[in-house]
Amino acid sequence: xxxxxxxxxxxxxxxxxxxxxxxxxxxxxxxxxxxxxxxxxxxxxxxxxxxxxxxxxxxxxxxxxxxxxxxxxxxxxxxxxxxxxxxxxxxxxxxxxxxxxxxxxxxxxxxxxxxxxxxxxxxxxxxx
Numbered sequence: 001x002x003x004x005x006x007x008x009x010x011x012x013x014x015x016x017x018x019x020x021x022x023x024x025x026x027x028x029x030x031x032x033x034x035x036x037x038x039x040x041x042x043x044x045x046x047x048x049x050x051x052x053x054x055x056x057x058x059x060x061x062x063x064x065x066x067x068x069x070x071x072x073x074x075x076x077x078x079x080x081x082x083x084x085x086x087x088x089x090x091x092x093x094x095x096x097x098x099x100x101x102x103x104x105x106x107x108x109x110x111x112x113x114x115x116x117x118x119x120x121x122x123x124x125x126x127x128x
Contacts, residue, residue, distance in 0.1 A: 001116060004031040004046065006039050006053040006065075007079070016052060016079070023109045036060040040068070048074050050115055055080035066096060075115045079103070 003020060007013040013032055020027055030046050033039035036057050043051060051069070055062040055078050062078045069076075074095070081101035097111045 001026075001050060001112065002028045002030050002046065002048045003050045003052055004033070004039060004043055004048040005029060006033045006036050006051065006057070006062075008034050008036075008054060008057040010034060012054065012079075019105050019108050020052070020112075022105045023112055027112070036062075036065050040065075043069060043072065043074070047072070049119065050075050050077060050112065052077045053079065075118070077111055077115075 005013055005016045005020070007016060013034060017029055017032060020029060030048055031039065031042045033042070036053070037059050051066075051074050053062045053065060053076065060068075062076075062080075066076045066078065076096045077099060078096060079099045079101060097115065099107060099111060
């Protein structure tokens with residue numbers, strides 16, 4: 001699974017990377033970005049399976065970024081510590097999962113496992 005991480009706070013970005021590596025050393029982090037706008041060309045070129053991003057960032061928030069990239073095939077995991085409006089909005093978007101800060105490695109593992117199962121189901125049955 002190829003993953004791109006996006007969070008405007010360096011400490012959070014570093015923690016996300018450590019947590020992904022703790023889930024499974026085989027997971028490939030193909031990019032880390034603090035600026036969501038800088039990440040977009042890398043997302044389009046790198047074709048990640050998963051985009052793990054913060055909900056509240058300057059320049060472009062997570063929900064708007066997901067909408068902008070809805071035409072891609074990647075799955076989105078939005079991380080929020082904010083109010084419930086992000087949860088409600090994210091729930092309406094396709095291929096989007098949510099994690100609420102603080103979350104554990106096991107919670108992240110669960111979400112990534114669900115994405116992996118969903119990807120396999122979709123690959124085997126394109127009509128799903």
